[in-house]
Amino acid sequence: MQITPEMIAAFRADPLMKAFVDATKWPDAVITEALCEADTETGSSRWGALELTCCNFKWRGMKYYAAHWLSTNFGSLGAGGTPNPEARLNVAEKSVGDESISYRVPQMMDAGTDWLTYTNYGQQFYRLKKRAGMGAKAV
Incomplete structure (x- = not known):
């Protein structure tokens, strides 16, 4: 899909x-x-056709995903900052007295889904993504 100035606006x-x-x-x-990244994430027919209206399912998904992508890669610094190369992982911690341990917990959710829970935008996208995956799909 071509990302247009109207979409950016x-x-x-x-x-x-x-x-x-x-x-x-x-x-x-x-x-x-x-928005290009968001388009690929909302590319299946389950998201529907794109219209730049507030009630369009695909457009809502694209906005939330794009905002999450920008937030996790650049934070509040904006595009002038250095992208954050670190991935957030599911971690569990246990402390007893003066000793503590942290370890990766893969059972909680897969890394791609966990990444979506890092921001409110991502959580909103994840909610829409679950809705997009519900029900039968016409082939």
Whole structure:
């Protein structure tokens, strides 16, 4: 899909995406990349066709995924900062007295889903993703 200036403007105009309004901090090229990533995540027919309206399922999913992608990769620094190369993992910790241990817990959820729980945007996308996967699929 071609990410258009109208899509970028609609993304920035959403009241829930106020963190990404500043075009200096978040240049169009970075927003375009985030929306492109979001398009691939919402590419199945279960998401429906894209329309730039507030009630469009695919557009809502794209906005939430793009916002999550931007937040986890750049944080509040914006695109001028260095992308965060570290992955968040499911971790359990146990402390007894002056000793403690931390370890990876793979049983909680897979790493891709866990990554989505890192921000509110990702949690909203995960909720929509579960809805997209429900029910029968016409072939």
